[in-house]
Amino acid sequence: MDTLSTVLDAHRARGAFVLRCEMTSPFAIAVRDEAPVALIVMVRGEAVLTRGSVDPVVLGPGDVAVVTGVQPYVFADRAETPAGIVIEPGGECRNLTGEDLSMTMGLGTRTWGNALTGDTSFVTASWELTSHVTSRLLDTLPDVAVVPAESWDDPLVGLLTAELSRDLPGQDVVLDRLVDLLLVAAVRHRFDTTPGTAPRWWAAASDPVVGRVLALMHDDPAYPWTLDGLAARVAVSRATLARRFAALVGQSPMAYLGDWRLARAADLLQDTSATVEQVAREVGYLSAFAFSTAFKKRYAVAPRDFRSAARRAS
Missing domain, CATH: 2.60.120.280 (Regulatory protein AraC)
Known part of the structure; x- marks a missing residue:
């Protein structure tokens, strides 16, 4: 997509x-x-x-x-x-x-x-x-x-x-x-x-290089993406991708990927019965501990507590 x-x-x-x-x-x-x-x-x-x-x-x-x-x-x-x-x-x-x-x-x-x-x-x-x-x-x-x-x-x-x-x-x-x-x-x-009102990734999605990288990360967040691997998939150098992505999106490819993975994880915790370990793997984390640490840093609450709060609210 x-x-x-x-x-x-x-x-x-x-x-x-x-x-x-x-x-x-x-x-x-x-x-x-x-x-x-x-x-x-x-x-x-x-x-x-x-x-x-x-x-x-x-x-x-x-x-x-x-x-x-x-x-x-x-x-x-x-x-x-x-x-x-x-x-x-x-x-x-x-x-x-x-x-x-x-x-x-x-x-x-x-x-x-x-x-x-x-x-x-x-x-x-x-x-x-x-x-x-x-x-x-x-x-x-x-x-x-x-x-x-x-x-x-x-x-x-x-x-x-x-x-x-x-x-x-x-x-x-x-x-x-x-x-x-x-x-x-x-x-x-x-x-x-209304140009200028859209989020930066919106305009970046039409860029022939950055747009393809965004699509790759969005379609398969679980893949073990690296800057080198992404650059190879779009046939540019690592430096070119890093510079172009930051200029258009406002953050590095790996930082954007981390944010995307955690947003997807938050949705999975709310909408599915998958365990924390399963959610971690589905969004690209090798261990539940690493995922929980990153999730708590982003949302100020552990994944299990986040899920419990979401269910109480619904």
Whole structure:
């Protein structure tokens, strides 16, 4: 697989919380659900997203916003409108006095709002992000990354909104896959159209030398790669590879490989029942002790404790 595919292949939305919202002004929703990744797709009207000290972001029809990080934000008809609705972890919605609004604002299957047909309509999707491999990519995005409607014409936006109007068997899985695809498309489009915002390895992946080295390491992290071995595979000298890789990626090939192996290991510890020894071998460590030492240095916790904490959280 290409470099981006290996980064995103580890991520799958499962049980994404997806709703079509119909709102009539004035409205302001304080989102405090602590979801690490969310998508907002504007269907009709205009709304403003305000988060911390960042300037308010205005969204219009067809715009898509990728919201990352667990910090709360407010989504409103105007930046000045005070929040009257709070979305809490688990998708629970309440007013400021704590009253549950899930019944009073429910408008049918996966539809929610304060009007049957509001002057503002949007789709929101939020879900857990458990992949440490994928977070290496999403961590490079700003808190709110917007793909303007006029800059792309992606059919996934229409497919997602159309699917929400149905109530068919298997819809949960379909919606999970659609938000996965829309996230990939939005991230890819943003990095391709806004030079300088992508992580350095993104641009380096298109380099004829460094891109091949990245693909080799991503595809087979368990292989006992050395600088000499990698240089030989791409037919350049050791010095040329080291210099070119550092210039494009910002770290040495071996340092990058170490980071990649540990991110893959973190995902394996969370998502599989493989022993620590098996995980160590799968990501290229000859001994569980060496792996545990490197893992604890990176994540400040031993692999077994990391796995236990992940399971408790899930």
